[in-house]
Amino acid sequence: MIEAINLSKRFQDKKRGEVRAVDDVSFICRPGEIYGLLGANGAGKTTTLRMLATILEPTDGTARLCGHDIVEHPERVRANCGFLSTATALYPRLTAQEMVEYFGMLNGLDSATLKKRINEIFERLDMNDFRDRRCDKLSTGMKQKTSIARTLVHDPPVMIFDEPTLGLDIMTARTIIDFIRECRDRGKTVIFSTHVMREVEKLCDIVGIIQGGKMLAEGTLEQLRQRHGENDLEEIFVKIVTPHYATQEKT
Amino acid sequence: MSLRNIGVVYRKELTEALRDRRTLITTFLVPLLMIPLLGSGFVAVMSAVMGNAKKEKPKVMIVGGTDSPALLEALRKYPKMTIVATQTDWRNQIIEKDIRAAIEVPPGFDENLEKGKAGTITINIYGGEIKAELAAGYLESYLKEYRDGITVKRLEANHLPGELLKPFDVKRQSIASPEKEAAAFVGGIISYMLILMCLQGAMSPAIDLTAGEKERGTMETILSSPISRTHLVLGKFLLVLTTALTTTLLLLVSVSVSSSALQNSRVLDQLSDEGQPPPHFSLGPKAIGSVVIMAIPLSVLFASGLMTIALFAKSHKEAQSYIAPLMFVVIIPAIAAMIPGVDLTPKLAIVPLLNVSLLCKELVAGDYHWNLIAIIFVSSCVYAAAALYLAVKMFQRESVLFRS
Numbered sequence: 100m101i102e103a104i105n106l107s108k109r110f111q112d113k114k115r116g117e118v119r120a121v122d123d124v125s126f127i128c129r130p131g132e133i134y135g136l137l138g139a140n141g142a143g144k145t146t147t148l149r150m151l152a153t154i155l156e157p158t159d160g161t162a163r164l165c166g167h168d169i170v171e172h173p174e175r176v177r178a179n180c181g182f183l184s185t186a187t188a189l190y191p192r193l194t195a196q197e198m199v200e201y202f203g204m205l206n207g208l209d210s211a212t213l214k215k216r217i218n219e220i221f222e223r224l225d226m227n228d229f230r231d232r233r234c235d236k237l238s239t240g241m242k243q244k245t246s247i248a249r250t251l252v253h254d255p256p257v258m259i260f261d262e263p264t265l266g267l268d269i270m271t272a273r274t275i276i277d278f279i280r281e282c283r284d285r286g287k288t289v290i291f292s293t294h295v296m297r298e299v300e301k302l303c304d305i306v307g308i309i310q311g312g313k314m315l316a317e318g319t320l321e322q323l324r325q326r327h328g329e330n331d332l333e334e335i336f337v338k339i340v341t342p343h344y345a346t347q348e349k350t
Numbered sequence: 351m352s353l354r355n356i357g358v359v360y361r362k363e364l365t366e367a368l369r370d371r372r373t374l375i376t377t378f379l380v381p382l383l384m385i386p387l388l389g390s391g392f393v394a395v396m397s398a399v400m401g402n403a404k405k406e407k408p409k410v411m412i413v414g415g416t417d418s419p420a421l422l423e424a425l426r427k428y429p430k431m432t433i434v435a436t437q438t439d440w441r442n443q444i445i446e447k448d449i450r451a452a453i454e455v456p457p458g459f460d461e462n463l464e465k466g467k468a469g470t471i472t473i474n475i476y477g478g479e480i481k482a483e484l485a486a487g488y489l490e491s492y493l494k495e496y497r498d499g500i501t502v503k504r505l506e507a508n509h510l511p512g513e514l515l516k517p518f519d520v521k522r523q524s525i526a527s528p529e530k531e532a533a534a535f536v537g538g539i540i541s542y543m544l545i546l547m548c549l550q551g552a553m554s555p556a557i558d559l560t561a562g563e564k565e566r567g568t569m570e571t572i573l574s575s576p577i578s579r580t581h582l583v584l585g586k587f588l589l590v591l592t593t594a595l596t597t598t599l600l601l602l603v604s605v606s607v608s609s610s611a612l613q614n615s616r617v618l619d620q621l622s623d624e625g626q627p628p629p630h631f632s633l634g635p636k637a638i639g640s641v642v643i644m645a646i647p648l649s650v651l652f653a654s655g656l657m658t659i660a661l662f663a664k665s666h667k668e669a670q671s672y673i674a675p676l677m678f679v680v681i682i683p684a685i686a687a688m689i690p691g692v693d694l695t696p697k698l699a700i701v702p703l704l705n706v707s708l709l710c711k712e713l714v715a716g717d718y719h720w721n722l723i724a725i726i727f728v729s730s731c732v733y734a735a736a737a738l739y740l741a742v743k744m745f746q747r748e749s750v751l752f753r754s
Contacts, residue, residue: 110749154573155748174576182574188567192369193362204358205575233369249571 100288101128101151101257105160108146108312120146122312123160128290128305130256133283135303136292137336143312144292145184148261151290152182164257165288178206181250184261191235195226195245198234199252206253213252220248240271247278258282260291264298276302296332306332310340355577359585363559367589373554377593381547381601386608389539393612399480408450408485409434411443413474415455420463424496425453430488444476450485451475463500536609537711538688540641543601544710545684545703548645549652551597552590553673556656559586561669569751583745587653587738594649602638640713640723644706647730651702654737658744664753683707699725702733 108121121143128134138144149155151162153173161168167175189198196217203213221227224244229237234245250258260279264272279302282289293299299306299320306323308316316323316339320332327335367373410431415422426433431450437443440452456462456469473489475482502512563569572582656673663669680703686692687707694708705726712719744750 149570152574154570155752174578177574178576180574182570184570186567187571187574189571190362190366190568191566192366197362197365201358201362202575205355205577207576 100130100166101126101134101162101164101290103127103147103151103160103162106147106150106157106162107159108143108150108155109158119312121150121157124309124312124314125160126307126314126317128288130288131283131286132288132304133279133302134290135299135306136290136309137294137296137299137306138292138309139294139340142309144309145261146312147309148182148184148259148290148292151176152180152259153177154182178253179255180257180259181253181255182259182261183246183250183263185263185265185267186261187246189234189237189242189245189249192233194231194233195237195241195248196221196230198245199248202249203252208253216252216254217248220251224248239267240274243267243271243274247275255287257288258290260289262292262294264293264295296336300332308336308339310343313343315339315343352578352581355581356585356588359577359582360588363555363586363589364592367555367558367593370554370558373558373593376550376554377597378600380550381597382604385543385547385601386604389543389605390608390612403481403484406481407432408481408488409448410485410489411436411440411449411452413440413452413454414457415453415459417458418455418460418463420460421455421496428489428492430492431485440474444474444482447476447479447482450482451489453489537714538707540602540605540714541687541707541710542681542684543605544598544641544645545648545680545707547601548594548598548648549656549677549680552594552649552652552656555593556590556653557660557663557666557669557673559590560657560661561663562666564663564751565665573751579745580742583657583742587657587741590653590657591649594653595645598645598649599642602641606638637714637716640718641710644709644713644726644730647727647734648703648706650734651730651737654734654741658737658741661741661744661750662753687711694719694722696722696725700729702730706730 103124103126106121106124107119109117109119112118124143124147126134136144136147146155150157151164151169153169153176156170156173161170163169164176165179167179169176189195190201193201199217199220200213203216208216221230224247226241226244226248229241232241234242237245258279260275263275263279267275276298279289279291283304291302303320305317305319307314316326318326323332323335324330327338329335329338408431411434412422412425413436434449440449443449444452452474454472454474456471459468459471462468471493473486475486477483498515501515505512505514563572573579656676659672659676660669663672683701683704684707686704687710692698692708694705694712698708699705699722709723709726712722
């Protein structure tokens with residue numbers, strides 16, 4: 100369960116002055132559901148998700164993951180979530196297994212549990228062929244699998260994906276999409292950000308449309324279609340975002 | 351504070367460091383091979399140059415003096431030089447280094463000598479050139495001997511004892527042990543190398559573990575794990591500290607091994623005057639032990655200082671360009687300590703880096719001023735703690751971690 104409560108992030112920019120990257124955003128995302136955060140580049144998706152993963156601290160508001168407050172107990176929050184983005188790279192000089200082991204240990208797993216978990220995950224993701232190969236010698240697909248294994252090693256109830264398919268080829272992107280779906284089917288709370296409409300249509304139970312740091316619309320795909328009288332998600336998105344996009348460009 | 355988490359980070363960083371060629375080279379190869387090779391090479395070349403200069407029989411020209419056969423006779427008897435035929439372009443020949451010196455004898459020298467107003471004999475040389483200086487030195491003392499000989503003869507002719515010339519003798523004698531005599535020189539070099547190597551050893555991993563992590567995109571990965579940022583930076587710091595200390599330790603071991611090898615070879619003989627023992631170069635275990643203890647706060651200071659700076663950078667390259675000017679800043683106190691006359695005082699004992707450099711000089715000489723050592727150790731620890739605190743604080747700042 101994720102509850103974002105008036106989550107805000109401001110920072111100072113030399114040229115633009117104060118920037119509200121995320122502005123008073125609230126939403127709820129429940130176990131067994133995929134929440135899709137849809138927005139253009141620079142809309143505030145990454146900042147929102149980084150705050151949920153406690154990589155950044157909110158300037159105002161807060162959020163709770165599995166009941167743990169992201170400001171008060173960031174370490175507990177991180178122990179309960181897995182964070183994956185195209186920016187979360189692997190340590191090039193560690194082997195795939197060492198990489199996953201490292202994160203298992205950081206999550207406080209004892210060596211017996213860790214060994215069991217790793218064997219399980221490597222079996223399931225079909226990673227045994229390259230478990231002792233260094234990460235800088237892995238193909239993109241193998242790297243993605245290793246990253247997935249890294250987020251799964253402590254079996255977190257919440258999964259956060261920040262544009263997980265950005266820049267990946269179709270086959271690798273598909274591995275990720277299947278994995279996200281699998282997370283939901285296992286009853287995990289899943290939130291992911293994207294600007295690809297197809298992914299939202301395929302995966303999301305609830306969609307939040309974000310622009311200029313503000314949450315502009317939220318609901319199931321069906322609700323959005325009814326509310327805006329359009330069938331195509333792209334049309335709905337453009338209809339919602341355009342007025343705000345124009346004002347943002349002007350200022 | 352969870353030691354387990356710090357240990358997990360440390361072990362992982364150690365695994366990676368041992369697989370990083372750059373770190374391996376600066377930690378092991380440079381202190382174990384390059385520094386001793388360069389150092390002994392330098393000393394050997396210096397010694398060889400001195401030896402050659404001493405072996406050379408300088409060519410000397412005598413200008414004038416044709417009317418003074420007695421002086422010429424005496425000069426010809428001098429075994430340490432070869433007299434070449436007089437030519438008018440002797441100035442040029444000195445400049446071209448064809449001859450080392452030209453002795454200018456004033457006209458009517460022998461004759462005027464009898465009258466007691468012989469004038470001045472000038473030794474012309476190319477000043478500053480080591481072989482010419484040596485030749486001039488020999489000539490000078492030989493001519494003084496000749497002069498004294500004449501004086502003694504005259505005294506005896508007047509039935510006066512020759513001792514009248516020298517009512518007393520003056521001699522110089524050093525009572526410092528050989529270690530102390532060489533200390534200023536060796537200690538200066540050791541402290542210079544210590545500071546340089548300590549910085550070198552910390553540099554590569556300090557950059558790799560901060561800016562390198564940002565550049566490779568693993569910073570966000572590690573920040574999403576439950577480990578606290580303080581534990582993370584402490585684990586990283588310990589690894590940087592390890593490499594800095596390893597580098598320093600290996601340097602000291604290799605310097606002491608290569609210096610005692612140098613001592614036992616005949617290479618150094620040329621560096622001292624005839625009949626004197628060669629300068630003392632080797633380091634005792636006590637001096638090494640003391641230097642190592644001083645290297646600990648120094649390494650902490652460098653490790654955390656470099657990490658703080660490198661964390662600002664977004665890439666390895668950027669970090670290097672921040673750190674390059676720092677090298678010069680750090681080297682200045684090390685060089686200052688080599689200046690003769692700059693000695694350890696309670697005031698200088700709190701100047702960072704300079705204090706450790708000066709102390710090295712004293713420790714190598716075998717002087718242990720415990721009160722100053724305590725001041726230096728404590729003040730170095732204070733600086734080191736401040737730098738480490740800064741590094742930890744820096745790791746909490748989003749604007750530094752996610753600088754774009």
